[in-house]
Amino acid sequence: MNTLADRLTTAIARAGITKAELARRVGISAPSINGWFSGKAKYLRGENLLAAAKALDVDEGWLATGKGAMVPAGRVDDSPAAFAISPILETETPPGYVRFELFEGGAGMGVGLVNQDFPEVVRTIEIAEWEVRKKLGYLPAPGRIQLITGRGPSMRPKLEDGDIVWIDVTCDFFDGDDYYLINIGGETQIKMLQKRGDGMYVVSINPDFPTYRADEGEVAILGKALMHAGLRRF
Secondary structure, X not given: OOOXXXXXXXXXXXXXXXXXXXXXXXXXXXXXXXXXXHOOOOOOOHXXXXXXXXXXXXXXXXXXXXXXXXXXXXXXXXOHHHHOOOHHHHHOOOOOEEEEEEOOOOEEOOOOOOOXXXXXXXXXXXXXXXXXXXHHOOOOOOOOEEEEEEEOOOOOOOOOOOOEEEEEOOOOXXXXXEEEEEEEOOEEEEEEEEEEOOEEEEEOOOOOOOOEEOOOOOEEEEEEEEEXXXXXXX
């Protein structure tokens, strides 16, 4: 396992916990955790390394470097994965398919909806490589594209409440006028960002939600919205 993302993916599957739970145990934000799994973070050090190793019940030296045993010396591996009948097949993506995982935390698209407890519509999907190439023009690296459920009315009719949005979490910067997953005022939202002469504007599609200019440094970009899909009646 040559990369930190590889080791984290193995360790969290073995521990049987979610990325959100790992973030809670370590004491960092969900976007930071996603940075670890997407490959943006190459190393863990200091308190984060120790806290992550403890939360995942793995050896900190193995987590940091990949060297040595994953399970701390002298301890019996009693993780859920150790007793699974077929631990590889349960998480293995079939050849010729790309697996997209959940971005932890729903995205609001309207006032007052972000902090409500909504169930996720889709947690994981596997899509044929040829279809991904057709839609995106490339095959993304594991963890680069993640799923999020949009909530609220402010992006209607382009996005409806409950639509699934593909997010490129490696794009944490303004890459031209487009749709982004952002954090503003402590809330995660899907919005259009537009650069105008006097600053950055946050734009909703629904005219009931006014466009406004964000203060400098107010918007944190978590990823770029690439595609969306929804379960809608004919």
